[in-house]
Each structure stands twice: as C-alpha cells, then as structure tokens.
Amino acid sequence: VSMLAEKDPFLDIGRNESHEIDAKNEQKSEEESLENELTRRRSERKAIFNCEGDALVLLKAAGAYSHAIQGGKEMKNGAVFCKKLGLHSPTMERALQMRKQLTRISHLKFSDSDHLKGENEHLAALMPPTIKEESILRQVLLSGLLDCVARKAPPGFLLSKSEDQGNRKKSWRQRCAYLSCSEDVTVPLYIRQKSSAFSNDHKDLPEWVVYTELEGKSTNSSKIEFDKNDLKEANYAEDDLGKYAFMKCVTPIQPEWIS
Numbered sequence: 545v546s547m548l549a550e551k552d553p554f555l556d557i558g559r560n561e562s563h564e565i566d567a568k569n570e571q572k573s574e575e576e577s578l579e580n581e582l583t584r585r586r587s588e589r590k591a592i593f594n595c596e597g598d599a600l601v602l603l604k605a606a607g608a609y610s611h612a613i614q615g616g617k618e619m620k621n622g623a624v625f626c627k628k629l630g631l632h633s634p635t636m637e638r639a640l641q642m643r644k645q646l647t648r649i650s651h652l653k654f655s656d657s658d659h660l661k662g663e664n665e666h667l668a669a670l671m672p673p674t675i676k677e678e679s680i681l682r683q684v685l686l687s688g689l690l691d692c693v694a695r696k697a698p699p700g701f702l703l704s705k706s707e708d709q710g711n712r713k714k715s716w717r718q719r720c721a722y723l724s725c726s727e728d729v730t731v732p733l734y735i736r737q738k739s740s741a742f743s744n745d746h747k748d749l750p751e752w753v754v755y756t757e758l759e760g761k762s763t764n765s766s767k768i769e770f771d772k773n774d775l776k777e778a779n780y781a782e783d784d785l786g787k788y789a790f791m792k793c794v795t796p797i798q799p800e801w802i803s
Contacts, residue, residue, distance in 0.1 A: 546642035547602035548756065548793065553626075553635040554605075554738065593740070597795030599685055599756075600678055601740045605629075606643070607670035609636045682754075686797050689754045693802065694722040694733050694791065696751050702732055702786075717788065719746040722753065731780055731787045733758070741794040750796035757792040 547553075593601040593608075612625035626633040673681060686693070702718045721732035735742045735749065743749050760781045780787035 546639040546646060547606050548599065549642060550635050550639050551632075552792070553602070553632045553639070555630045555632055595673075595678055595740070597682060597685075598740050598793045599795045600673065600681060602793070603670075603681070604672055605631065605636070606639055607672060610640060610643075610670050613640075682795055682797055683801050685795055686754050686801055689756065690802075691726050692755050692757075693725040693797070694753050694755065695725070696749060697721040697723050697732060716746075720749060721788075722791070729758070729789070731789055733789050733791050735794050736790050736792075739791075739794045741796055752797050752799050752802075753791065753794050754797050755791035755794050758789045759792055760789055 593604045595601060595604060609622060609625060609631070613622045622637065623633050625631070626636055699719075701723070702721050717732070717734075720734055722734065724733055733755075735753070741750055741753060780789050782788070
C-alpha cells in the first residue's frame with residue numbers, strides 16, 4: 545500500500561548523466577549510450593526483483609530497501625542501495641515512513657497486546673513473498689482495480705491509416721495493443737518498456753493485466769497525467785494510428801480470477 549501510494553521509484557537514466565557514459569565509450573552516440581545504460585539497469589532490476597507484475601516488484605523493492613537500512617538503523621546505507629539499483633531515495637524513504645505509520649495503526653486497531661511499538665521502534669523484516677503469496681496478492685490487487693483491467697487486442701484490431709505498413713512504430717502499435725474493460729477508455733493501451741510485464745516479443749506479453757493509472761505522452765516526450773474524472777477527454781498521446789495511452793503499474797492476472 546505504501547509503495548502504491550508513491551510515484552514510481554525506479555529511475556531511468558537522465559540526459560544529465562549522458563556525459564558519464566560517453567566518456568567511457570566516445571565512439572557511441574549519446575542515444576545509443578543512453579539506451580545501453582537503460583538496458584543494463586533494467587536487467588539488474590529484473591534479476592533482483594524478478595516476479596510477475598510491477599506491484600510485486602515494488603513490494604520486493606520495499607523489502608530490500610528496509611533490509612539495506614536494517615529497518616531504519618542504518619539510514620546511510622539507503623542512498624547507496626538506491627543509487628546502485630536506480631531507485632529514488634526520497635520516495636523509498638517516504639514509503640518506509642508510511643509503512644511505519646500503517647503498522648502503528650494496525651497495531652492499535654487489531655493487536656490484543658497492550659504493548660505497542662513506539663515511535664522509534666524499527667520495522668520487522670519484510671520477506672519476499674512466496675509464489676503462492678504472489679498469486680494471492682495479485683488477486684487482492686485485482687479485487688480493488690476491477691475497472692482497470694485490460695486484455696490484449698485481437699490481431700488486426702488497429703489498422704493503419706497510411707499505406708506504410710512496414711514502419712516499425714506502427715508494427716509495434718498494432719501488435720502490442722490492449723483494450724480496457726472500462727467503457728470510458730476507448731483508446732488502445734500499452735505497456736511501457738520499463739515495466740516488468742513488458743517483452744520485446746509481443747507473443748510473450750501477458751494476455752490479461754490490471755493497471756493502476758493511465759498516462760499520456762506529449763511531443764516532447766514529457767508525461768501527461770490524465771484527468772481521472774474525464775477519461776473520455778483525457779490528454780491521450782496520438783499519432784497517425786490514432787490516440788493511445790500507457791498503463792502504469794501493470795500486473796498480469798488470470799481471467800478466471802475475474803469471474
């Protein structure tokens with residue numbers, strides 16, 4: 545809950561870091577260097593936080609961060625840990641403080657013991673979920689986001705308005721589109737490359753997913769947050785194939801869980 549309440553803590557390398565990469569390999573262009581660094585960083589994250597869905601990745605990241613700082617005893621280790629994995633340290637710290645607050649509230653409401661943890665007590669270790677627990681958590685997430693379910697679009701759903709069918713971007717848009725179950729969302733949806741659910745091979749993309757929010761993309765590549773109260777008139781991204789949007793915090797689900 546605390547991690548979902550915060551913005552995505554995983555950082556992609558910024559343009560201000562490009563000179564460090566180019567210094568290591570002057571023969572590569574800035575764009576190639578940035579892409580290589582992005583690939584390396586994502587591979588490291590996947591190896592450490594490998595699980596089904598972005599929500600579970602956030603859970604594992606929270607547990608790993610808590611372990612790195614030993615529940616709050618070694619806060620100086622947090623910055624080192626975040627830098628290594630490309631995490632936003634202030635976001636991780638805010639999520640940890642929220643977890644502490646939620647823990648105190650749950651103890652006050654549900655604990656039978658008169659002894660409650662004080663303000664300065666450290667949190668217990670947050671162990672990685674088992675495969676069974678991951679499945680249960682995905683079902684719990686689905687139960688709270690039934691209006692944010694999407695399914696892969698059938699082949700041929702998105703037709704090009706141009707005769708140029710060989711364009712790589714158009715091919716990606718046509719093969720990787722999702723359709724939302726919400727009547728208010730009438731545009732195709734997509735999984736961002738930084739998502740743990742993303743695959744370069746469209747055949748490996750999950751058939752059914754649940755997401756937390758939608759976001760658009762302007763011509764200068766800056767993200768545009770949607771007006772959640774007016775999805776029909778939201779700031780969707782657009783190209784010659786029409787309007788589209790990206791899903792945030794994507795988690796694969798099983799269709800039988802919906803019924």
